Amino acid sequence: MAKKKGQKFNQIIDAAVSVIAENGYHNSQVSKIAKKAGVADGTIYLYFKNKEDILVSLFEEKMGVFVQKSKERLAEQETIEDKLYTLIEMHLCQLEADHDLAIVTQLELRQSNIALRNEINEVLKAYYGLIDHIIDEGVEQGVFPHSLNKRVARQMTFGAIDEVVTNWVMKDMRYDLVELAHPLKEMIFHGLKQSKTG
Amino acid sequence: MAKKKGQKFNQIIDAAVSVIAENGYHNSQVSKIAKKAGVADGTIYLYFKNKEDILVSLFEEKMGVFVQKSKERLAEQETIEDKLYTLIEMHLCQLEADHDLAIVTQLELRQSNIALRNEINEVLKAYYGLIDHIIDEGVEQGVFPHSLNKRVARQMTFGAIDEVVTNWVMKDMRYDLVELAHPLKEMIFHGLKQSKTG
Amino acid sequence: MAKKKGQKFNQIIDAAVSVIAENGYHNSQVSKIAKKAGVADGTIYLYFKNKEDILVSLFEEKMGVFVQKSKERLAEQETIEDKLYTLIEMHLCQLEADHDLAIVTQLELRQSNIALRNEINEVLKAYYGLIDHIIDEGVEQGVFPHSLNKRVARQMTFGAIDEVVTNWVMKDMRYDLVELAHPLKEMIFHGLKQSKTG
Amino acid sequence: MAKKKGQKFNQIIDAAVSVIAENGYHNSQVSKIAKKAGVADGTIYLYFKNKEDILVSLFEEKMGVFVQKSKERLAEQETIEDKLYTLIEMHLCQLEADHDLAIVTQLELRQSNIALRNEINEVLKAYYGLIDHIIDEGVEQGVFPHSLNKRVARQMTFGAIDEVVTNWVMKDMRYDLVELAHPLKEMIFHGLKQSKTG
DNA sequence: GATGAATGAGGCTTCATTCAT
């Protein structure tokens, strides 16, 4: 069962996002996903190791595309501040544009057990890399202080954005998310900029 | 079945923290918790509505004590910066002091379904109140700008701290957590302080 | 799940013999056995580790009773020849008296995998012991030659009886089984008696 | 789908013996056998009706060759005793020479359901014929008594040999099997010879 | 209040077989 990214692979991924967003992970039976994808139950297992693997693959797939697009857009930005803003805006934009995906990544994906959580973390590393790169550049250019604790900086950055998105999802996405990109950027950018050595 | 906070209530809460930290939420059967607590399975249901209620109650209990202590300590602080630092330090301190509790709150508690997540969020509101209070005071005193988006500010603050703790837990708590209170405070404080209107 | 030989334990054993004899092991769903036994599906698992364990326990139970009764009857016999005859007759008698049990032991029990087969063999050792005892006595008394290969003698004895019973079951138990005890005894007894050293 | 005994037919038979001996019947998926045989899954169904048919055909094939060879060798023997010895020795010899086949015939083949068991019995009839022929001749020549219950005699003979082989397989074939041909012949020959009328 | 034996719903996954190419 090598990961054959055929047409059905994507059919199943898309069906999974839709079904899980609607029913929640624990109430999304494999048969339900298969039906929505228009394939037989057994076919799922030609493309995925097991039910959890659907979740991981789904996240890998979406994250892969997002990171790729982000890299391209980030390369076009001149300043650190613009890069940070761009990353945040793209993050919010993608999830605002796909409510189902937002529900899945912010709520359902986290109901998974530790083993799965670790796999998800592996996938996240590519995204962490984007943040790390901005921070590194900022320090090199003297925008951020040399004494900056980079690891904490990255965790803080990710945690802040993620929490804002999660709150938006839990409030049933009733307000505009992308317009929070500006205040988020402001706080994170100045937070990193002014940090003083301990 | 009013919440009878007898001796067994706490026995069961403590057993739950220990059992869930060791076995993970999905492998912590009610019977396992009962055995560890030294009571019969059925007795659990004299003190808790159902299995999820153990989790919520556990969180309520621990959070209640924490918020109470925090309020007292915060009242002793003079400046906004000190209050912020104190809150962060107490947060990190409490979880560093109780690894089992840290595992449960950062990892296991989140594997719960949406309904439970909402209940947990209710409990969190008391904690959010502490942050909100600091932010409000900061704005009143002119330490933070009037244009500050307070809701986003609170979400960002909580998200940053929470993500730092979660990373620490997922790295098997192999480094010192409390010493991250300083960089965290720095970044959050300056982030809130320098935010410019959009 | 200690083996609690309560009333339900036997209820389930008896239901299993009946259901398996009628439907075959692989078509005897646990739910079918539970229904016949008048208990809930889950109750089965309070008394048995898994489905296979029902089979092993069933065999242990029946074999235990049989070996016990046989020992008593064998002690009453004077000669080796009488002991041998008694054992064979009791063996055939028990199975002729319980057709369901005969089907289960001769056909269904053997469809099990190797792991289970080994467990069954363990149970059989008690029965092997009865044969060994007769052979040993026969050799001591000089009825059987000292040069007798005792292990092969026991295997041959068991194999001969077992094959006769299996054929009877596969012929739908359409003829009298117990009356074959005499020819079986004759052949086995003289076979052991006259064996010459190689 | 007439039995096309092409090259692939034998390739598949051999692969089946090897795969089943290694993995056990219930863990020998058609796809695994196909892979070992170097053909596609679907190809199996050009040569065999279904999975069970592989087993039956395998047994037919091996037994056919064995019976043929045995007939020839038996024809060369002068006495009944020699014939009996020859048959037993060939039986043991063949299985000692092919451990995989021994595992399959003594253990795995028996895990099949009743329907298959009946088909296997059909194949066995050719072998039973060899034993019957020796017994008939023995009675005609006066070596065995006229009162001999021939059917029981044959069952006993087969059961004895079969049980000895099965024990050898279950003991991981750790001792010499062929040398048991002599004691087996002794016991069976004398058993048949001295049987007295009931 | 405390017990713990009994309940029974519910779903992931395997794998023999088919059939369009």
Next chain:
DNA sequence: GATGAATGAAGCCTCATTCAT
């Protein structure tokens, strides 16, 4: 003849919860 992707039926077992004692 040969392929192998797709099918879909079918069942063991867990475990939160109850209730008679």
